Amino acid sequence: MKCLFVHQNFPGQYRHLAAHLAADPRHQVVFxxxxxxxxLPGVRKMVYRPHxxxxxxxxxxxxxxxxxxxxxxxxxxxxLDLKRAGFVPDLMLGHNGWGEIWYLKEVFPQSPxxxxxxxxxxxxxxxxxxxPNEPTAFDxxxxxxxxxxxxxxxxxxxDAGLCPTHWQxxxxxxxxxxxxxxxxxxxxxxxxxxxxxxxxxxxxxxxTLSRADEVVTYVARNLEPYRGFPSFMRSLPAVLAARPQAxxxxxxxxxxxxxxxxxxxxxxxxxxxxxLGDALDGRRVHFLGKVAYPTFLKILQLSRVHVxxxxxxxxxxxVLEAMAAGCxxxxxxxxxxxxxxxxxxxxxxxxxxSPSEIAERVIEGLKAGPAGFAAMRxxxxxxxxxxxxxxxxxxxxxLGWLDRLRRRD
Numbered sequence: 109m110k111c112l113f114v115h116q117n118f119p120g121q122y123r124h125l126a127a128h129l130a131a132d133p134r135h136q137v138v139f140x141x142x143x144x145x146x147x148l149p150g151v152r153k154m155v156y157r158p159h160x161x162x163x164x165x166x167x168x169x170x171x172x173x174x175x176x177x178x179x180x181x182x183x184x185x186x187x188l189d190l191k192r193a194g195f196v197p198d199l200m201l202g203h204n205g206w207g208e209i210w211y212l213k214e215v216f217p218q219s220p221x222x223x224x225x226x227x228x229x230x231x232x233x234x235x236x237x238x239x240p241n242e243p244t245a246f247d248x249x250x251x252x253x254x255x256x257x258x259x260x261x262x263x264x265x266x267d268a269g270l271c272p273t274h275w276q277x278x279x280x281x282x283x284x285x286x287x288x289x290x291x292x293x294x295x296x297x298x299x300x301x302x303x304x305x306x307x308x309x310x311x312x313x314x315x316t317l318s319r320a321d322e323v324v325t326y327v328a329r330n331l332e333p334y335r336g337f338p339s340f341m342r343s344l345p346a347v348l349a350a351r352p353q354a355x356x357x358x359x360x361x362x363x364x365x366x367x368x369x370x371x372x373x374x375x376x377x378x379x380x381x382x383x384l385g386d387a388l389d390g391r392r393v394h395f396l397g398k399v400a401y402p403t404f405l406k407i408l409q410l411s412r413v414h415v416x417x418x419x420x421x422x423x424x425x426x427v428l429e430a431m432a433a434g435c436x437x438x439x440x441x442x443x444x445x446x447x448x449x450x451x452x453x454x455x456x457x458x459x460x461x462s463p464s465e466i467a468e469r470v471i472e473g474l475k476a477g478p479a480g481f482a483a484m485r486x487x488x489x490x491x492x493x494x495x496x497x498x499x500x501x502x503x504x505x506x507l508g509w510l511d512r513l514r515r516r517d
Contacts (some may be wrong), residue, residue, distance in 0.1 A: 109514065110136045112219070114183055114202030114209055118143040118153060121224055121272075121293045122201065123370035124498055125506050126151055132261055140186050140208070143181075156182045169254040176207025176258050184211040191215055198514055204262035204269075213265055216377045220513040223266035225288060228279040229255045234443075235419040236365070239333065240461075242368070252259060265289065267513060270506075272283045273423050289509065294502030295428045297493050302434035302485075306409035308357075310394055317410055322351055322474045325411040325435070326361040327404065327426045331377050334366040335424070336417020336440055338468065341380040342463035343415075343470065345387035356393040357407055366421065408433035408504070413473035417460055418442055428496050431455070431488035436481050438469045448495075455515070 111129055113122050118141035130137040130150030137151045144155050159182055164176040172276065197216060202209035203224040212221055229252040236252065237244045259280070262271065269288045271277035277288050307318045317323055324347065328335035337360075347354055362375040370376065377395065381388060399407070408414065412436035416427040425446040430437055431448070437455035439445045449455040456473075458465045471482065496502060 109134065109198045110185070111138070111510075112190070112195075112197035112200045112212075112216075113137065113139040113151075114141070114200070115139070116142040116179065116203075116206050116208060118146055119148060119151075119202060123148070124296070124503060126292055127202075128503060128507075134196070138190065138197075140183055154186055156186045158182050166278060169251055172255065173207075176210070178207075180207040180210040181264060183208045184215055186488065187212060187215040198250060199510055201510075204258065204266075206241050207258055210258075210265060213247050216267070220267045220516060221265065222509065222513055223262050223269040225259070225262070225269045225271050225276075225280065227276060228259050228281070230279060231419070233304060234279060235334065235421045238442075245376055267516070268500060268509065269511070272441050273447055275420075276422065287293050291505045291509065292428075292496050292502050293425070294498030294506075295425070295432050295492050296498040297432045297489070300408070300429045300432040302489070303406075303409040306406050308403070308406045308410055313391075313394060317357070319410050319412075319478045321410070321412070322354040323410055323412050324354060324356045324470055324474070325359070325407055325414045325430075326356070327407070327414075327416075327430070329360060329398075330363045331358070331360040332357070332364050332373070333376065334419045334421060335360075335374055336419075336460055337381070338380060338414075339417055339461060339466060340415055341388070343466040344393065345384060345432050346464065346467035347470050347474075348389050348392060350467075351474045354392065354474055357411075358393065359397070359399055359404065360408060361398050367419075394513045405429075405433065408435055411435050412478065413438060413470045413501050415466065415470065416440070416445070417466075418444060419460075420444060423448070428492050432492040432496075434485045434489050436473045436476075436485055437488060438466060448491065449488075452484075454491050456484075 113126050115122055119126055126137055126291055127148050129135045139151050139153045156179045162171060166174050198221045200212055200219050200221045209223055230254055231249050236248055262410055263284050270291050271288050272292045274290050277290050280288060304319055307316055309316045326340050331337040344356060362377055408430050414430045415438045417440040420443045437450050439457055440460040441457040449457060451457040456469045458469055
């Protein structure tokens with residue numbers, strides 16, 4: 109079988125699926141991407157470059173759309189090169205978010221296309237308007253409606269689509285629900301698992317942390333409001349005061365992935381550190397920036413309490429990885445998290461905007477010791493094994509959908 113993957117940030121959500129297919133010599137796997145770094149065994153990567161930047165004069169509502177059209181054209185040109193070389197895919201898979209899959213059917217009209225659909229933008233019920241300090245304006249409605257042009261174009265183009273969670277699917281118009289199916293990308297629970305011997309050396313602080321230490325962990329791609337960073341930081345003075353031996357380990361960059369950007373040179377980390385001042389003991393709060401995956405796993409495995417906060421938005425892989433690692437998770441009581449965590453059973457749910465409630469739960473978890481709340485930790489891991497395990501649940505389901513698409517009449 110010939111498979112064509114498309115994702116600007118190689119390999120994105122297709123790391124496991126592309127690698128699995130490429131490991132079978134019966135398959136040919138080609139991956140079109142903008143990212144030159146990284147390889148997967150058996151996967152032929154084709155890097156494309158947009159032929160121009162978007163216009164300075166384009167209407168602000170259409171900036172992302174014009175960029176996406178340019179991406180789509182560049183991917184289509186790359187696909188035409190493949191076609192001229194004799195490669196016609198039996199299946200095509202791609203993320204809809206950056207326009208890349210929009211014109212694939214013009215190149216390969218008979219090849220089934222499976223799209224990845226992550227988020228449909230709405231004025232209410234999700235991220236926009238969630239923070240009372242960021243009220244919506246009239247302009248937000250027209251802007252978001254226009255922002256969904258790419259979603260509609262991709263929904264009309266694909267033969268079927270996948271969403272990673274039921275809540276994320278529910279954001280899409282009901283008229284397309286029959287076309288969308290819920291299958292998560294998957295967590296490899298054979299790798300992401302508890303390790304009582306996990307240890308992490310913090311060279312700058314001159315110490316090594318282990319399961320014996322009172323470690324509170326927080327992980328995000330970037331430290332920003334969408335992932336509850338301000339609420340988490342504001343909870344720390346109470347935690348540090350109540351638990352003199354506590355250490356806070358924070359993973360994430362200083363950029364902004366989602367939402368409002370700050371003026372150049374400013375970061376949310378700097379803002380919160382300045383706001384909290386001496387109430388934040390810098391000797392016990394460790395900012396590690398972005399770390400390699402093995403280090404990330406160690407951090408989860410030695411965590412006494414892990415905090416995950418999010419707007420009603422895309423659910424992070426990290427919360428499922430934390431659960432698979434056996435963490436005691438304190439998470440925001442928001443819609444995407446409620447799909448996974450049952451309060452008091454496999455984690456704790458707290459008010460996203462309440463630093464005091466976050467602190468209360470973190471302190472309770474720290475007091476219990478490294479073996480505390482064992483049932484909750486066990487249930488967290490079992491939830492991931494039963495519903496999100498890569499090899500027994502998600503990958504077989506993904507392969508099943510590919511087979512059904514390939515065999516369609």
